[in-house]
Amino acid sequence: MAANRRLLVSAMVCATAIAGLSACSKSDSGNGGSGAAKEPTATASSKPADPFKGLSADQIADKGIETTKGATSLRMAGRVKTDGDLMDVDFAVDDKGTCTGTMGTDGATAELLQTDDVMYMKGNEKFWTSMGKEEGSSGEEAAGIAEMLKGRWMKIPADEGPGEMCDLKGMVSDMDDDKSERTGMTKGPDAEVNGVPAAVVVKKKADGETIEMYVAKEGKPYLLKVHVVGGDEPGTMVFSDYDKPVKAVAPPADEVVDMEKLQGLGDQGAGAA
Numbered sequence: 001m002a003a004n005r006r007l008l009v010s011a012m013v014c015a016t017a018i019a020g021l022s023a024c025s026k027s028d029s030g031n032g033g034s035g036a037a038k039e040p041t042a043t044a045s046s047k048p049a050d051p052f053k054g055l056s057a058d059q060i061a062d063k064g065i066e067t068t069k070g071a072t073s074l075r076m077a078g079r080v081k082t083d084g085d086l087m088d089v090d091f092a093v094d095d096k097g098t099c100t101g102t103m104g105t106d107g108a109t110a111e112l113l114q115t116d117d118v119m120y121m122k123g124n125e126k127f128w129t130s131m132g133k134e135e136g137s138s139g140e141e142a143a144g145i146a147e148m149l150k151g152r153w154m155k156i157p158a159d160e161g162p163g164e165m166c167d168l169k170g171m172v173s174d175m176d177d178d179k180s181e182r183t184g185m186t187k188g189p190d191a192e193v194n195g196v197p198a199a200v201v202v203k204k205k206a207d208g209e210t211i212e213m214y215v216a217k218e219g220k221p222y223l224l225k226v227h228v229v230g231g232d233e234p235g236t237m238v239f240s241d242y243d244k245p246v247k248a249v250a251p252p253a254d255e256v257v258d259m260e261k262l263q264g265l266g267d268q269g270a271g272a273a
Helices: 005-016 040-046 057-069 125-134 139-148 168-176 259-272
Strands: 073-082 085-094 099-105 108-115 118-123 153-155 186-193 196-204 210-216 223-229 235-240 256-258
Touching: 057 168, 057 186, 057 196, 057 210, 057 223, 085 168, 108 125, 118 125, 125 139, 186 210, 196 223
Parallel strands: 153 256
Antiparallel strands: 073 085, 073 235, 085 099, 099 108, 108 118, 118 153, 186 196, 196 210, 210 223, 223 235
């Protein structure tokens, strides 16, 4: 049974699109008040130095990607359109393979966690029913799957669960797969992302797609947001909680359904028939 595949693959699209998908943030452009001219020295000294002074938009984008690649953990949250569906993702992952979060589309939602190299998923009724139907099950069979997994976690077989989703190092290394996505960028007005000042760089593509990347101007220059307008997969992704611990606790054994064992039982029954 691979009822988990579609949602996981769709969420993986969000996760691995870090280099070309982030969020648009309105800028509060307060560039000096009416009293600034009276105390020019004090005003100038109160402004922090621009960490990106002298860098081109392409170089700022490169710096954001390179710094993000060195993170030990991060959280991503947002919405992206993939395969025609709106996918919501809120997911935290670290470089030790621990991850936890939620994802869903059109009311079909699921929690997912991985700890000690074991992945678990807990979906709502609509999730399991729709996944069952997409895998070719009849309406009755899909309903049976949903009932069996109601309020329970599915232990995902190692050969079916996309381990890459909880592989932070592999995930961020994909940022450099297509550097052309951040070539020929221009600088936009600075903005704030969750209270953190950010430089904004923009790439307008020939096909009408526009990519906006927000890079932190305080602390480490991590990527904070990416926003895509137009194209096949528009959406917003926000990145936060860099280098913070990711806590994931395996669910109690009596709340877990081991699909690998159930598959084995099903295969034995089919053989006996």
